[in-house]
Amino acid sequence: MFLWGKADGWKDDGDKWSEKWGGTELEWSTSIFPRIRQFIPAPTILEIAPGFGRWTQFLKGFCEQLIAVDVSPACVERCKERFAADPHVRCYVNDGKSLAMVEDRSIDFAFSFDSLVHVEADIIAAYLDQLGRKLKPGAFAFLHHSNLGAYSNSIWLPKAIGRQQPIGANGGPQMSRSLWLRRRMLSKLTDWGLVNTFDNRAESMSAKVLREACDAAGLECRAQELVNWNHGRSLIDCFSVVTPAGGQSRRPPQLLKNPHLMDEAERARRTAELYHSARSRD
Numbered sequence: 001m002f003l004w005g006k007a008d009g010w011k012d013d014g015d016k017w018s019e020k021w022g023g024t025e026l027e028w029s030t031s032i033f034p035r036i037r038q039f040i041p042a043p044t045i046l047e048i049a050p051g052f053g054r055w056t057q058f059l060k061g062f063c064e065q066l067i068a069v070d071v072s073p074a075c076v077e078r079c080k081e082r083f084a085a086d087p088h089v090r091c092y093v094n095d096g097k098s099l100a101m102v103e104d105r106s107i108d109f110a111f112s113f114d115s116l117v118h119v120e121a122d123i124i125a126a127y128l129d130q131l132g133r134k135l136k137p138g139a140f141a142f143l144h145h146s147n148l149g150a151y152s153n154s155i156w157l158p159k160a161i162g163r164q165q166p167i168g169a170n171g172g173p174q175m176s177r178s179l180w181l182r183r184r185m186l187s188k189l190t191d192w193g194l195v196n197t198f199d200n201r202a203e204s205m206s207a208k209v210l211r212e213a214c215d216a217a218g219l220e221c222r223a224q225e226l227v228n229w230n231h232g233r234s235l236i237d238c239f240s241v242v243t244p245a246g247g248q249s250r251r252p253p254q255l256l257k258n259p260h261l262m263d264e265a266e267r268a269r270r271t272a273e274l275y276h277s278a279r280s281r282d
Contacts, residue, residue, distance in 0.1 A: 013051075022268060028055065045107070047112065060088070060089050063108075066088060068090070069094050097123050105133070105136050107136060117237055124209070124210060125213040129213075136244075142240075142241055144237065146205040146206070147235055149204050150207065151236070214242050215250075223256075
């Protein structure tokens with residue numbers, strides 16, 4: 001929450017995080033809406049971790065009631081202010097894993113995008129456990145989460161290249177000196193712009209971990225799209241579609257490996273720029 005929980009970390013209500021697409025509306029229309037159009041409109045939509053309402057502004061037009069839940073009081077206050085004229089939008093602060101303010105079996109569609117990628121497997125499992133109770137039978141959830149855990153055997157330890165505490169500092173766990181030195185080296189390379197932190201993706205999360213957590217929560221994972229995000233072709237993110245498990249035997253989810261999401265973003269931006277410049281020419 002050090003960044004996302006502060007109002008000054010949300011330039012233009014978070015629109016800066018859609019710059020790759022050329023703007024928030026373009027990201028919604030080209031990369032989000034086509035993926036969720038099968039599930040909306042829906043009478044009651046739940047959005048987990050809405051931030052400053054970057055996607056809420058679109059979702060609210062596809063439901064009779066929208067419930068937005070975020071761990072950050074600053075985010076919830078901004079959403080309340082931003083959507084004050086929309087009485088069907090209700091915003092709540094939670095503890096980062098509970099949906100106690102949502103009635104059981106009341107949600108037709110749950111959604112989270114570009115937020116839960118930063119939370120580790122225990123938090124995802126807690127939310128899935130909650131969704132197992134909150135979703136109506138036959139309802140769906142679309143969740144954007146980290147797949148960085150699929151690369152856990154990489155010697156570069158992508159997320160761990162941030163600043164680490166010295167060995168055993170502040171009561172933290174001990175680590176080998178060679179690992180500590182490697183992380184310190186990578187931290188310096190990050191500062192110099194030579195490597196990246198993979199946007200602070202959660203190291204313990206992966207598509208496989210989500211499927212296992214769904215089984216424990218009484219949910220069925222129907223589809224997963226593994227995608228790249230800002231960093232070459234590595235499939236560090238995942239879009240997962242889940243639904244309450246029925247009485248029938250569960251089948252493995254449909255799986256798509258898509259290393260071209262950033263190409264999709266680039267095409268959207270360049271196309272929009274082309275026609276914007278055509279219209280604005282003298």
